[in-house]
Amino acid sequence: MSLNLEQDYIFTNTTADSELVRLQLIEEIFDPATFAQLKKMGLSQGNTCLEVGAGAGSVMRWICDRVGETGQVVAVDLDPRFISGTELPNLEIRQGDICAMDLEPNRYDLIHLRYVLVHVQDYNKAIANLVQALKPGGKILIEEPDFLDQAPAAVEDASKFAVMDRMFKGVLKLHQVLQVNSAIARQMPSLLQQHGLQNVSAAAAQKLAPGGSKMARMMKMSLSHIAEKLIKAGTVSAQDVEIFLQEQDNPRTWVLYYSTIAAWGTKGALKPNAR
Ligand SMILES: C[S@@+](CC[C@H](N)C(=O)[O-])C[C@H]1O[C@@H](n2cnc3c(N)ncnc32)[C@H](O)[C@@H]1O
Structure with a gap:
């Protein structure tokens, strides 16, 4: 099997139009929970x-609005092509890899961060970089997908359940081949503790949704983008x-899709000799 392990971000080769639609669907589905947690x-x-x-x-635009003209927002992305609404006076966009950027x-x-570290092989390096950038007393919220419990719930034609x-x-097998940690979301609270954060808490939310829903449309796009890789990974056929x-x-087939696990914590005060 020859899969390109050097290509870190699994959606790199998607066409621009469909990737924008997929990203906007993610926002429509998950922004309400993200905004509630940030508040x-x-x-x-x-x-x-x-x-x-x-x-x-x-999320970047919403945060700009919340922090107002006296606040500042820096938005970073490996591939900032899809970011829109960037003409805001309190916003700065930077392109870069969160593991390596200063x-x-x-x-x-x-x-x-939402749905980012699952794509980052050296996520410990990324978390360390983020924690050093937090002010003492500052807070970090990381939301990641947990794919371990995905399953069909009720399939109209039962013969398609299998x-x-x-x-x-097959998704989990592909993660293994690409060296993606499928359990990163559920490990995130512990990872934050290991990186020295205090008052770490977490919450999980799983979507049960029918065909035709926004969730199903988004998953259809995600899985069709990676279909070739899934087939090459060896567990599923083109059929x-x-x-x-x-x-x-x-609409008569229901699926228990991935959970989103939110983990958050606070950076403690600097030690006197670190000032
Ligand atoms: C699944 S999308 C999620 C987008 C957005 N956070 C949301 O939830 O609506 C993942 C985003 O992370 C970016 N990304 C992936 N790897 C990255 C890295 N190493 N450093 C910075 N951004 C990265 C991708 O370009 C993409 O915009």
Whole structure:
């Protein structure tokens, strides 16, 4: 099997139009929960914030609005092509890899990432870079997908249940081949503790949705983008992929999709000799 392991971000080769639609669907589905959590964490006027992997930019724009003209937002992305609404006076866009880019030490009141570290092989390096950039007392919120519990729930044509199940197992197999940590989301609270964060908490939310829903449409796009890689990874056939994608349009087929795990914590005060 020859899969390119050097290509870190799995959606790199998707066509621009369809990737933008996929990113916007992610925003429509998941922004309400993200915004509610950011509000609970006390994001307020005048804060300096970092949005990592800004995607199509809705969270970045929302944070710009919340922090107001006295606040500042830096949005970074490996591929900033899809970020829109960038003409905001309190916004700076930077292109770069979160593992390698220079971030100002002790600058940010709040750092947010959603569905980014799952794509980053050296996520410990990325977390260390982010933590050093947090102000003492600053907060970080990391939301990642947990793929370990995905399963068909009720498939209209029961004979297709096994195919759907194979597809989700195929995703885990592909992660193994690409050296993606499928369990990163559930490990995130512990990772934050290992990186020295305090008051670490977490919450998980799983989507149960029918074919034709926004979730099913987004998953259909995601899985069709990676279909070739899934087939090469060896667990599913082209026919399996076709059946799975068709079922994403079937309103009488329900799927338990990935969970989103949000983990957050606070950076402690600097030790006197570190000032
Ligand atoms: C699945 S999208 C999520 C977009 C957005 N965070 C959201 O949830 O709506 C992942 C984003 O992370 C970016 N990304 C992937 N690897 C990255 C890295 N190493 N450093 C910075 N950004 C990265 C991608 O370009 C993409 O915009």
